[in-house]
Amino acid sequence: MISNLEVNVGKIKLKNPIMVASGTFGYAEEFKSLMDLKMLGAIITKTITLKKRAGNPMPRVCETSSGMLNSIGLENDGVENFIDGKIPFLKKLNVPIIVSVSGDSIDEFKALLKILDKERSVSGIELNISCPNIQVARHPPTPRLRRAGMTHDTGLISQNKDATYSLIKGIRKYTNKTFITKLSPNVTDIGEIAKAAESAGSDAISLINTILGMAIDIDTKRPKLGNIVGGLSGPAIKPVALRMVYEVSKSVKIPIIGIGGIMDWQDAIEFLIAGASAIQIGTANFIDPASSEKILKGIEEYLSKNKIKDIKKIIGGLKI
Amino acid sequence: MKDIKTKIISNEIVAPGYYKMVLEAPYITKTAIPGQFIQVRCSDSYEPLLRRPFGIHRITNHESRITILYEVVGKGTTILSKRRKGERLDVLGPLGNGFTLQDTRHKTQDTRILIAGGVGIAPLTFVAEALVKKKIKPIVLIGAKTKKAIVCSDDLKKMGLKVHIATDDGTLGHKGFVTDLFRDLLPVACGLQPVTVYSCGPKLMLKKVSEICKKEKINCQVSLEETFGCGIGACLGCSCKIKDRRNKFTYKLTCKDGPIFKGEEVIWE
Numbered sequence: 001m002i003s004n005l006e007v008n009v010g011k012i013k014l015k016n017p018i019m020v021a022s023g024t025f026g027y028a029e030e031f032k033s034l035m036d037l038k039m040l041g042a043i044i045t046k047t048i049t050l051k052k053r054a055g056n057p058m059p060r061v062c063e064t065s066s067g068m069l070n071s072i073g074l075e076n077d078g079v080e081n082f083i084d085g086k087i088p089f090l091k092k093l094n095v096p097i098i099v100s101v102s103g104d105s106i107d108e109f110k111a112l113l114k115i116l117d118k119e120r121s122v123s124g125i126e127l128n129i130s131c132p133n134i135q136v137a138r139h140p141p142t143p144r145l146r147r148a149g150m151t152h153d154t155g156l157i158s159q160n161k162d163a164t165y166s167l168i169k170g171i172r173k174y175t176n177k178t179f180i181t182k183l184s185p186n187v188t189d190i191g192e193i194a195k196a197a198e199s200a201g202s203d204a205i206s207l208i209n210t211i212l213g214m215a216i217d218i219d220t221k222r223p224k225l226g227n228i229v230g231g232l233s234g235p236a237i238k239p240v241a242l243r244m245v246y247e248v249s250k251s252v253k254i255p256i257i258g259i260g261g262i263m264d265w266q267d268a269i270e271f272l273i274a275g276a277s278a279i280q281i282g283t284a285n286f287i288d289p290a291s292s293e294k295i296l297k298g299i300e301e302y303l304s305k306n307k308i309k310d311i312k313k314i315i316g317g318l319k320i
Numbered sequence: 321m322k323d324i325k326t327k328i329i330s331n332e333i334v335a336p337g338y339y340k341m342v343l344e345a346p347y348i349t350k351t352a353i354p355g356q357f358i359q360v361r362c363s364d365s366y367e368p369l370l371r372r373p374f375g376i377h378r379i380t381n382h383e384s385r386i387t388i389l390y391e392v393v394g395k396g397t398t399i400l401s402k403r404r405k406g407e408r409l410d411v412l413g414p415l416g417n418g419f420t421l422q423d424t425r426h427k428t429q430d431t432r433i434l435i436a437g438g439v440g441i442a443p444l445t446f447v448a449e450a451l452v453k454k455k456i457k458p459i460v461l462i463g464a465k466t467k468k469a470i471v472c473s474d475d476l477k478k479m480g481l482k483v484h485i486a487t488d489d490g491t492l493g494h495k496g497f498v499t500d501l502f503r504d505l506l507p508v509a510c511g512l513q514p515v516t517v518y519s520c521g522p523k524l525m526l527k528k529v530s531e532i533c534k535k536e537k538i539n540c541q542v543s544l545e546e547t548f549g550c551g552i553g554a555c556l557g558c559s560c561k562i563k564d565r566r567n568k569f570t571y572k573l574t575c576k577d578g579p580i581f582k583g584e585e586v587i588w589e
Contacts, residue, residue, distance in 0.1 A: 026554035030576075033321050034412075034552075046556070054571060058589075061549045061557035066366045068549065075556045075571065235366045263366065286370060286550040287361065289323055289412070 003303035004310040005296075007041070007277050009255050010178030010203030012096045012123050014041035014278060016299075017311065018268070018292050021259050021282035022047055022100035022126060022182070023072065024233075027086040028093065034289035039296060040095050041278060045086070047100040047128045050108045050115075052078040057226035062215050067236030067261075068283060069213050071227035074102055074131060079115050091121035098124035098180065102131060106170050113174040124177050127202075129157035129164065130184030130209035131231070158184040158209075161196040168200035180257065183207040183248075185237075190244050191251035198252045205248055206257035206280065208241045234283040235261045242274050249275025249316055263291070265298020275316040321552065322347055323412045328405055329385060337392050338439065338471045339401050340377070346384045348413050352376050354421065354446040355518075355543055355580045358388070358413030359551040362399040371412065372396040373548055373575075375443030375520070378475075389442040389471065415551055416579050419447055419518055419541050421454070430514040432458035435502055435529050437521020438465070441472055443543055447518050452479050458518075459505065460484065463498025463525065467491035499528045506536060517541070523588070530583030540583035546574040553577075561587035 005016040019042040025031060028043050037043070055075025062069045077085070082099075090097050099122050103109040109127075116122050157163045164181070172179060181197040183190060185208035194205045210231025215224040223229070241260020248256055258276030262268050263284045271279045284291040299311070308314060329342040348358065359371040374388040392401050403409065432451055434444045441462055451458050463486040464470050470492055473483045484501050485493030494501055498521075515536075519529045520543035533540035549555035553576030560578065561569040563585045572578065 024550075024555065026552075026556075030550075030552050030554040034323055055556065055559060058559060059547055060559065061547050061555065063368055063370050063547070066369055068369060070549065070555070070557060072556050075559065234369050283369070286555060287366075288410075289550075289552070 001304050001307065001309070003300065003308055004312075005300070005303075007255075007311065007315075009042075009180065009257065009278055010124060012042065012098075012178045014096065016041040016296055017272070017278035018296050019044055019098070019257065019278055019280045020285060020292060021280035022128065024282040024285045027082075027090065029086075029089045031285070031289055035293050037093050038095060039293055042096040042098050042123070043090065043093070044098045044100050044126055044280060045082070045090070046076060047074050047102045047131065048076055048079050048082045048112070049074060049102050050079055050112045052076065052081070059224065059226050060230075062224040062230075064213070064215055064232065065236060067232050067234030069215055069225055069230040069232055070210070071225045071230035073227065079112055083115070083119060087119060087121055096123035097121060098126050098178070100126040100128050100182070102128040106167060109167065109171045110174050113171055117175045117177060122177060124180060125175055126180040126182050126206060127168070128182050128209070129167065130182050131156070156184050156186070158182075158193055159187050161192050164193055165196040165200045168197055168202060172201035178203045180204045180206050182209055184209050185240060185244055185260075186212045191247050194248040194252045198254050202254060204255040204257060204277075205252060206259055207248060208237070208244050208260045211237050211240060233261065235263050237261045238267060242270055245271055245276050246274040246318065262295070263287070265295045265302060268295050268299060269302055269314070272311070272315050273318050275318070277315050321413060321415060323410065324348070325408045326411045328403055328407045328409055330405055331401070331403055333401075334389070335468050335471050338389065338469070339392065340387055340389050341400070341403075342380070342385050342387050343409060343411065344384060345386050345411060348376075348386055348411070349379045349383045352379065352386070352414040353418035354450050355419035355443055356414040356416045357443070357551075357579065358386070358411050359415060359548070360388075360400065361410035362396040362403075368395045368399070370549065371551060372400070373415075373551055375543065376414065376446050377442045378445055378449060389439065389445070391439040412551060416575060417577065419543075419580050421447070421450055430516060432456055433502070433505070433515060433517045434458050434460045435498055435517060435519040435521070435525075436460070436462045437498060437525040438463070438469060439471070440519070440521030440543070442520070444518060444520050445472055445475060448476055448479060448481060452481070457481055461486070461498050461501045461505070463487070463501070463521070465489065497525070497528075499525065499532065502529065502532060506532075515539070517583070519543070519583070526583070526586075527588040530586060530588070534584050541580050542583045542586065543579045544574050544581060544586070545579065548575050551575045561589065563587060
């Protein structure tokens with residue numbers, strides 16, 4: 001039996017629910033000899049900013065128990081170089097391209113969205129307001145940030161429901177593309193942040209970004225990351241991610257994209273049952289570059305074995 | 321570059337804490353050049369999670385097998401040292417740029433010097449082998465903490481090469497740093513011909529080698545090491561500072577743009 005694997009996220013029709021997570025897959029070209037890129041449901045690019053960013057000091061990655069910490073700091077060449085240098089390869093794949101975006105001010109986000117909106121080969125935007133390695137606001141907010149309209153008092157935009165709402169409300173109209181908001185797990189109540197993102201006009205919620213963490217070298221007494229703290233990812237964070245997907249599924253009606261430590265098809269199915277309409281493969285790409293292909297095959301076999309005709313039947317099917 | 325299941329042909333201890341593993345990997349041997357590396361998944365479990373990078377040490381058996389030479393330093397290499405003959409090992413490669421052996425600025429008769437620190441001799445043995453095939457005999461300088469950590473001087477001597485050794489404790493060869501040997505060699509080596517240096521080892525040693533080469537106007541290629549997330553240029557976790565044309569710096573990826581860089585272009589921190 002061949003089951004229907006199609007799912008919808010905003011205006012994007014995905015042939016299957018498997019996407020690759022931002023920052024773990026470069027701009028896809030890096031993986032071209034290692035897997036069939038065309039099988040992917042969608043590709044989320046490395047986060048793009050309006051201007052080039054150098055990124056954080058070294059070391060930027062460090063391994064932890066069943067996981068890894070990173071503090072890359074959104075290194076990228078800026079949106080113009082992305083369009084000239086990366087889009088030509090991406091658009092040939094015939095896979096929906098979702099561009100992850102970040103910025104330091106509302107104006108920067110607006111400019112970025114306007115530029116990307118003209119790119120026909122881009123299907124969607126994933127708003128990255130949850131990268132733990134970028135502090136966009138200080139306590140108290142600097143005059144520059146206050147003028148920029150960022151009035152929240154601390155940390156990341158996605159750590160504050162009002163800041164999340166006002167940013168999305170302020171920029172949503174500058175793009176006609178599917179608009180996904182990616183949330184941080186470093187919050188008390190992720191449900192209320194998701195709700196704010198939904199009511200401000202997001203088409204979908206993706207979660208979770210990495211969990212803020214730290215590791216120390218006991219010989220030198222120095223932090224193992226140049227940025228002192230960084231984002232934890234990998235199988236270590238899967239239970240947290242799953243719990244948060246479940247919580248968000250109870251608070252919003254828009255589709256949820258589950259991310260966090262998905263290593264195999266069983267993990268992926270768990271996220272679908274918890275309420276995710278689609279999933280993103282992240283750190284697993286580093287361990288096995290063909291993870292996505294294997295996960296898709298596993299999901300197909302699971303559906304077939306259980307005689308499930310449509311994947312939508314298992315989404316949110318948690319029994320309590 | 322491909323991700324392949326290789327077969328372990330052997331995995332033997334060569335000195336206390338040092339192992340040589342031979343893998344059947346014809347795909348990798350077909351294209352690999354000296355200085356390139358492979359990313360090895362030491363076990364199928366998620367502990368440790370990330371792959372481990374190893375420079376290709378040798379290519380043997382009618383070019384169908386690769387050898388890696390490694391020191392047991394942590395979780396990954398401990399697990400690797402316990403893997404047995406006949407088992408399958410997940411290997412991603414060949415990766416990185418590799419050394420430039422044919423320097424277009426010089427004729428092939430120039431003097432080549434290999435400078436290794438500790439297990440840094442691993443990829444340099446592949447360089448030596450490739451040079452010998454081109455009928456060039458490099459001078460080999462190896463430095464290590466102690467005699468027991470000098471692991472493949474015999475292999476190099478068998479290729480007909482002169483091997484000079486320095487140990488920190490003086491248990492073998494010169495007592496002191498390998499860079500002392502390099503300095504002593506300079507007046508002789510630089511006498512007539514141009515010199516090219518290939519170096520791999522601890523960062524401090526590479527820095528010193530690069531400084532000497534810059535002063536003496538010697539072409540120098542160093543192999544850098546960083547912690548890798550992916551090893552294929554996707555995660556941007558292994559950036560290193562490289563001088564650009566305006567004498568400022570630009571971040572390059574150790575795994576993809578490197579691991580081999582010109583000594584003079586690296587910004588040492």
